[in-house]
Amino acid sequence: MTALTIAKSINAGLRRAMDADAKVLVMGEDVGRLGGVFRVTDGLQKDFGEDRVFDTPLAEAGIIGTAIGLALRGYRPVCEIQFDGFVFPGYDQIVSQVAKMHFRSGGRLRLPITIRIPYGGGIGAVEHHSESPEGYFAHTPGLKVVSCASPADAYWMIQQAIASDDPIIFFEPKRRYYEKAEFDLDQEPDLPLNASRVVAEGSDATLAAYGPMVKTCLEAATAATDDGRSLEVIDLRTLSPLDLEPVYASVRRTGRLVVVHEAQRTLGVGTEVAARVTEECFYSLEAPVVRVTGYDTPYPPARVEEDYLPDLDRVLDGVERALSY
Amino acid sequence: MTALTIAKSINAGLRRAMDADAKVLVMGEDVGRLGGVFRVTDGLQKDFGEDRVFDTPLAEAGIIGTAIGLALRGYRPVCEIQFDGFVFPGYDQIVSQVAKMHFRSGGRLRLPITIRIPYGGGIGAVEHHSESPEGYFAHTPGLKVVSCASPADAYWMIQQAIASDDPIIFFEPKRRYYEKAEFDLDQEPDLPLNASRVVAEGSDATLAAYGPMVKTCLEAATAATDDGRSLEVIDLRTLSPLDLEPVYASVRRTGRLVVVHEAQRTLGVGTEVAARVTEECFYSLEAPVVRVTGYDTPYPPARVEEDYLPDLDRVLDGVERALSY
Amino acid sequence: MTVDTAVTSASGTAADTELVQLLTPEGERVPHEHYDTLIDDITADEIRDLYRDLTMSRRIDSEAIALQRQGELGLWASLLGQEAAQVGSARALRPQDHVFPTYREHGVAWCRGVDPAQLLGLFRGVDQGSWDPKENNFHLYTIVIGAQTLHATGYAMGVQRDGAIGTGDPERDAAVLAYFGDGATSQGDVNEAFIWAGVNNAPVVFFCQNNQWAISEPLERQTRVPLYRRAHGFGFPGLRVDGNDVLACLAVSREALQRARDGEGPSLIEAFTYRMGAHTTSDDASRYRLDSELESWRLKDPVERVKAYMTREKMADQAFFDGVEAEAEQLAEHLRTTCRSMPDPHPTTIFDHVYVDTPPTLRAQQEEMARYLDSFVDEKEAQ
Amino acid sequence: MTVDTAVTSASGTAADTELVQLLTPEGERVPHEHYDTLIDDITADEIRDLYRDLTMSRRIDSEAIALQRQGELGLWASLLGQEAAQVGSARALRPQDHVFPTYREHGVAWCRGVDPAQLLGLFRGVDQGSWDPKENNFHLYTIVIGAQTLHATGYAMGVQRDGAIGTGDPERDAAVLAYFGDGATSQGDVNEAFIWAGVNNAPVVFFCQNNQWAISEPLERQTRVPLYRRAHGFGFPGLRVDGNDVLACLAVSREALQRARDGEGPSLIEAFTYRMGAHTTSDDASRYRLDSELESWRLKDPVERVKAYMTREKMADQAFFDGVEAEAEQLAEHLRTTCRSMPDPHPTTIFDHVYVDTPPTLRAQQEEMARYLDSFVDEKEAQ
Ligand SMILES: Cc1ncc(C[n+]2csc(CCOP(=O)(O)OP(=O)(O)O)c2C)c(N)n1
Ligand SMILES: Cc1ncc(C[n+]2csc(CCOP(=O)(O)OP(=O)(O)O)c2C)c(N)n1
Ligand SMILES: [Mg+2]
Ligand SMILES: [Mg+2]
Numbered sequence A, B: 001m002t003a004l005t006i007a008k009s010i011n012a013g014l015r016r017a018m019d020a021d022a023k024v025l026v027m028g029e030d031v032g033r034l035g036g037v038f039r040v041t042d043g044l045q046k047d048f049g050e051d052r053v054f055d056t057p058l059a060e061a062g063i064i065g066t067a068i069g070l071a072l073r074g075y076r077p078v079c080e081i082q083f084d085g086f087v088f089p090g091y092d093q094i095v096s097q098v099a100k101m102h103f104r105s106g107g108r109l110r111l112p113i114t115i116r117i118p119y120g121g122g123i124g125a126v127e128h129h130s131e132s133p134e135g136y137f138a139h140t141p142g143l144k145v146v147s148c149a150s151p152a153d154a155y156w157m158i159q160q161a162i163a164s165d166d167p168i169i170f171f172e173p174k175r176r177y178y179e180k181a182e183f184d185l186d187q188e189p190d191l192p193l194n195a196s197r198v199v200a201e202g203s204d205a206t207l208a209a210y211g212p213m214v215k216t217c218l219e220a221a222t223a224a225t226d227d228g229r230s231l232e233v234i235d236l237r238t239l240s241p242l243d244l245e246p247v248y249a250s251v252r253r254t255g256r257l258v259v260v261h262e263a264q265r266t267l268g269v270g271t272e273v274a275a276r277v278t279e280e281c282f283y284s285l286e287a288p289v290v291r292v293t294g295y296d297t298p299y300p301p302a303r304v305e306e307d308y309l310p311d312l313d314r315v316l317d318g319v320e321r322a323l324s325y
Numbered sequence C, D: 001m002t003v004d005t006a007v008t009s010a011s012g013t014a015a016d017t018e019l020v021q022l023l024t025p026e027g028e029r030v031p032h033e034h035y036d037t038l039i040d041d042i043t044a045d046e047i048r049d050l051y052r053d054l055t056m057s058r059r060i061d062s063e064a065i066a067l068q069r070q071g072e073l074g075l076w077a078s079l080l081g082q083e084a085a086q087v088g089s090a091r092a093l094r095p096q097d098h099v100f101p102t103y104r105e106h107g108v109a110w111c112r113g114v115d116p117a118q119l120l121g122l123f124r125g126v127d128q129g130s131w132d133p134k135e136n137n138f139h140l141y142t143i144v145i146g147a148q149t150l151h152a153t154g155y156a157m158g159v160q161r162d163g164a165i166g167t168g169d170p171e172r173d174a175a176v177l178a179y180f181g182d183g184a185t186s187q188g189d190v191n192e193a194f195i196w197a198g199v200n201n202a203p204v205v206f207f208c209q210n211n212q213w214a215i216s217e218p219l220e221r222q223t224r225v226p227l228y229r230r231a232h233g234f235g236f237p238g239l240r241v242d243g244n245d246v247l248a249c250l251a252v253s254r255e256a257l258q259r260a261r262d263g264e265g266p267s268l269i270e271a272f273t274y275r276m277g278a279h280t281t282s283d284d285a286s287r288y289r290l291d292s293e294l295e296s297w298r299l300k301d302p303v304e305r306v307k308a309y310m311t312r313e314k315m316a317d318q319a320f321f322d323g324v325e326a327e328a329e330q331l332a333e334h335l336r337t338t339c340r341s342m343p344d345p346h347p348t349t350i351f352d353h354v355y356v357d358t359p360p361t362l363r364a365q366q367e368e369m370a371r372y373l374d375s376f377v378d379e380k381e382a383q
Helices: A006-020 A046-048 A062-072 A088-098 A134-138 A151-163 A212-226 A244-253 A269-280 A302-308 A311-325 B008-020 B044-047 B061-073 B090-100 B134-138 B149-161 B212-226 B243-253 B269-280 B301-308 B313-324 C044-069 C083-090 C106-112 C117-125 C146-162 C189-200 C227-234 C248-261 C291-298 C302-312 C318-340 C347-351 C362-382 D046-071 D083-091 D106-112 D115-122 D147-161 D188-200 D227-231 D246-262 D291-298 D302-314 D316-342 D349-350 D360-382
Strands: A004-005 A024-028 A053-055 A076-080 A114-119 A144-147 A168-173 A182-184 A197-200 A205-209 A231-235 A238-240 A257-264 A288-296 B002-005 B024-028 B054-055 B076-080 B112-117 B144-147 B168-173 B180-183 B198-201 B207-208 B229-234 B236-242 B259-262 B290-294 C098-099 C176-181 C206-210 C236-243 C267-272 D098-100 D177-180 D203-211 D238-242 D265-274
Touching: A004 A006, A004 A151, A006 A024, A006 A046, A006 A151, A006 A168, A024 A062, A024 B076, A062 A076, A062 A088, A062 C189, A088 B090, A088 C146, A088 C189, A114 A151, A134 A144, A134 A168, A134 A238, A134 A257, A134 A269, A151 A168, A151 A182, A168 B198, A197 A244, A197 B054, A197 C083, A197 D238, A205 A212, A205 A244, A205 A311, A212 A231, A212 A257, A212 A311, A231 A244, A244 A257, A244 A269, A257 A269, A257 A311, A269 A288, A269 D246, A288 A311, A302 D349, A311 B243, A311 D360, B002 B008, B002 B149, B008 B044, B008 B149, B008 B168, B024 B061, B044 B054, B061 B076, B061 B090, B090 D147, B090 D188, B112 B149, B134 B144, B134 B236, B134 B259, B134 B269, B149 B168, B149 B180, B180 D147, B198 B212, B198 B243, B207 B212, B207 B243, B207 B313, B212 B229, B212 B259, B212 B313, B229 B243, B236 D147, B243 B259, B243 B269, B259 B269, B259 B313, B290 B313, B301 C347, B313 C362, C044 C083, C044 C106, C044 C117, C044 C248, C044 C302, C044 C318, C044 D265, C083 C106, C083 C176, C083 C206, C083 C248, C083 C267, C083 C302, C098 C146, C117 C318, C146 C176, C146 C189, C146 C206, C176 C248, C176 C291, C189 C206, C189 D188, C206 C227, C206 C248, C227 C236, C227 C267, C227 D227, C236 C248, C248 C267, C291 D177, C347 C362, D046 D083, D046 D106, D046 D115, D046 D246, D046 D302, D046 D316, D083 D106, D083 D177, D083 D203, D083 D246, D083 D265, D083 D302, D098 D147, D115 D316, D147 D177, D147 D188, D147 D203, D177 D246, D188 D203, D188 D227, D203 D227, D203 D246, D227 D238, D227 D265, D238 D246, D349 D360
Parallel strands: A024 A053, A024 A076, A076 A114, A114 A168, A144 A168, A205 A231, A205 A257, A257 A288, B024 B054, B024 B076, B076 B112, B112 B168, B144 B168, B207 B229, B207 B259, B259 B290, C098 C176, C176 C206, C206 C267, C236 C267, D098 D177, D177 D203, D203 D265, D238 D265
Antiparallel strands: A004 A182, A144 A238, A197 A231, B002 B180, B144 B236, B198 B229
16 A cells, blocks of 8 residues: 555556556647646656657647547547636637547547546636636536546546546645545556546435545545534536436435536536436435536636535535535 | 528627727637638638638638637637537637636736637438537636627627626527528617526427527427417527526426427536426426437438437427426 | 837738749749749649640539539539649649648649549538548648648648658658648637647648638738738748639749658748639628629639640641530539439448447447337328 | 747757847846837936835745745745746836736835735635726736636727727827746646737737746746747737846837837747745645755845845935835735634625626525525524
8 A cells, every 4th residue: 555645646556657658648738847837747858858858839739639630640649727717718729629539530540649638626726717617518528527536536537547548637635635545556546537436425415526526525424414414425427428327226215316626517517417317316306406616607716715615515505505405 | 671591790890809809809710701611700701811711721720729829918719610510629728728828827817719610410411520529618717708699699798798797608509590580780789798688478388499509499388389289488698697587487387398409418508407496496396307409429421410409390209208297 | 119010911011922823824934043944844734634634623623513503512612713723732742742732722632633522522511521631642621720630730740750851762651731721810720730840840731721701801901911921930931822823833843842741841832813703602791791802813813824725836736626525514414414423322331430439328329229210110101 | 840949949059049138137237229229218216116026025925934834824926036027027117007917926016016915815715806996907817727818809800990009199109018927838828828819910019027937837837949039920019128137028018018119019928937935834845856956046036136226326325225124024914914804705605706796596596695604693592
């Protein structure tokens, strides 16, 4: 067993993927000597050389667009977008090229590209550094969108993402980068990339979350036991495609679902979860699915972010609303 | 009363807005001498001059970015994006600048920009010319997103959009451009921009749609009367903010809702409609909200688009599913 | 400001803009100290081949336009007038080189060995590019303006990493050729491609077919100085060539591609040409440009000038021209029959290649569609 | 290829890169035939004012860094080393000119008359820019790299449409000044801004503070030729100025801005300078650059050289310098007290300016939040 932070787990995963396959490249702004602004690529350039780990010019369309070309040539690029809010200059290349090349070519071309995006708030940052843009990608056919919530998942999911022949948008919960946990680096993962997982069992209501909010939900579940409430927590892990079978199964037992994310509510991933769960579990639901999310405003200045973001209390408030409906 | 197509109604609306306010500008690719590839800006350059109606270099970020500057200087730019699939190079400027400038400035700055986007399929076009990207914008706080479905609405809504001090993404149902209807050019509109409207009354189930699908739903409602079904049809008109009061009122009577759009299903605007209606009308719903939409694939080649797009039969099939749930 | 006062004309003037030309519009061979050396190995046979390529390219185009008129295609983007730019540059390629086209490079596709009938599917609406890009090293058409220039640059960076430049092995060293139009030069993507190529010294040649128009917008809406100059500010060479002169296009492309293969980095070629037709079959060019402009360019026709040259130099007789004509006619017939027999794809196939690994949720939608379609069959059978 | 072989160094060499300099690092005034004429009206008083601006800018910066260390700010982007580039360019502005800054132009803000305390809110996290851009014609900071260059260009197109160029009226004719960094030159947006400005001949001056670094990336990752050359390919003049020389920055900016005001179009100024600090207070520059580089730039300090010049020319005595120091200390005190007393915004205010016309659905969310927050108050009261 090794104790690693999420940031270090991704680093270790990248390292292992690069060791395993010489075609894996790491590219982006400041990923080289600096090792990325979060040090997720720390030491990789030193160990794998400047051809495989390289600093790009400062332009996200260029990063994604050239990664496409590299992928067409047989490479497996891992692109780092420095912060969530800076993915949009590369958005056209992602939605019109990365997402569609396989489809366009009738299956002839594959783009095994991983786009890593540190995302989410709670770190006291300035504008554009705390956003949760996953909904923009989950709405895009052709992309697979995932987010990890624990060091072990971070380690395995990044490797699975790189090994995937489909393009993966890999959301990293930046405010959890430094959370540590023990896991066995050599024990093969129990789940494929696009699968969700029950991380706490319970019977009164179900919480579904991903990325940074998984921990918040787990804490809420612990706190709820004080009030005699038993909450089931599901880490969605994959946002597109969604893997909702475990959620359906849970909701059929609990009758109540609270879905939690930092992103704004309208058309956030929780909206799709709510719609599908309602479609599948209509007669099991005792209350409408409750969405505990960011509000429909731009991400606010840091000094009010704690009120914008769902926290333990807001999650429990959501649970109460579901239970007392 | 004048009989105008939707395309000509927008042209007339633009013309009236430009007459009323010398600060209104029209800009984009080919909007000048050509009058746009759909002729929506036909004759405007001739009548208002090259300073007010101008062809821009071929780059969407540039179109939106310079429109922002013009708006900051006191102008009211109306930008044309030539086709739905070409909005993405300008996406960063839209979501990170247009949508946020007012918020960022604490209310000091306003960006009265209208971004016109001919959208949707059914015209037998090549890739990128038939998409329905409205969900990407409706997920973005700070933007208002609307779509017109009739010549009268086209005429008034474009004027209301231009008069709005908030930025408006104005989706034009391109396959309906040449549909004609009579209306009174001088009779003031009965609705503000961000309001939905019941366009056919009925009692068995509710259909909610917008843009090109309104006509499809109206035809479905007519066809349904043969089977003795009475369908209420609501033209949403505004996709962000949603105005769902008329939908709630209708669903409370009918107990069944089918929401229809061309865009892919996952996180399409219909998903938000479904979630909110379920939240508001939980005990009234006899069946989960049915989403009749495009599938979760990239927009397919033209020769299969009729099977991708919802049509009268698929809408009626959705109604049957809602009724027989 | 004292530095380089701007030239305020996008076309430039004779004084400041050297246009590489080896064949005049009248078909006279003009000597050029430098570029002659790049084509001095060209035999009469090869000239005849070039003429054949030009003719076939034009015939593909005219047949496709006809098919569009007959309703067999939804759209066609004509290359009329740009045959020399396409054939000249494409014939400078080696098999291992890779090409990233726009949507108008039918002549390049021809030279790369793509069956022209395969180009039709996209315009007919049955697919989005049916050829295998790896088979002829000819990528799919890209419709989003300029996007492919970044793909080309990235691909070239891959070629670099593969050690496939500068080895001196003519069958190994590879270059990448990216096509785009004058309008495309305004896109951020294209400028970023220049930056990446410059910084990485990538083996990519940017080939801009400046056909003077981006739909209805004349060149002046994209630039006030000649486009080839753009390259210098990004740190690599740029030049302008007579895009209606197949020999000049061949010469400058050979040089630039070899430079790339040798590891000397990128270059920009501005092929000065003209879009003789409308933007596409959906466009009506009479709304925005004068017939007189078209007339003046007709005198510079890229096919006619080679014919005149060959006739003047007695490289070909009527029998040769008739032979090519007959071959072109055959090709047209092939296009007609193949096109008409192209089946519509089955609707449920749209789910097959969204992902390499199709998720169950998408399979479920596929089944949903299949059941729905079947319900009509059932209905029909029931009647 | 024979045309303009690329210079393969981003810094350039003396031979090919003219660097406008009027004041040496040692504070010696070097004559310049052309640029002297642009500052020959400058009085000793004005030199003293420039020194004061430089000192105040530096003091704002050092105080903000201190406030960040004390936890009063979440972040700060230091201008250390770039004072001359900022003050020199900003002092060339007229009141009616409009400025579009990045996130580092604190010295420009100072010169425009923005209360420096207002700059702190964004970095403290209480707002996203609290000054009124219309009051001092100084736009909000833009964090998305390069985005503001398009805003500046569009604004300049508005100035054109208002007839506020080329009238000869010094109080009417206006120019726009867009700041950005060396890294920003790689963004598509910046290149599109160049294109729009060129095509429209817009009255905008692009002022690139080439501080040699984009976070950890040296200039070589963005370009292999000097940045100022980029302009020529877009059809307008570009030059490089010693960015640590306030007089030279003033002179070239005056000329470029006047060119714009006169209707002669855009220009690009590359101010060759150096980021003496880390990228921001979150950055650790020791991870990627050598101390020796910093040392060599310390000898070119932009403030010290003016002080040396003034001393040499006897334009100021110790009393003057002490006076400026005291004033700077007062400013620092103002920053400290204002910063510490900046209240956190009330959470429900985040709904107030999402739209000019707030929709009922958003008001409902605001009420939802208010009710939720109130529930804690109730809880507390209940206890
Ligand atoms: C990003 C984007 N915006 C707009 C369009 C619509 N469009 C298609 S072709 C074209 C003009 C292209 O001009 P140019 O680059 O000169 O190429 P040409 O068609 O002349 O070969 C435009 C605006 C597009 N395809 N992509
Ligand atoms: C679109 C975008 N991508 C990435 C970033 C993250 N980032 C902030 S500053 C910076 C470097 C900017 O370098 P330069 O333009 O030289 O300006 P400087 O900071 O040196 O003044 C980067 C990459 C950003 N702000 N915006
Ligand atoms: Mg063109
Ligand atoms: Mg810099």
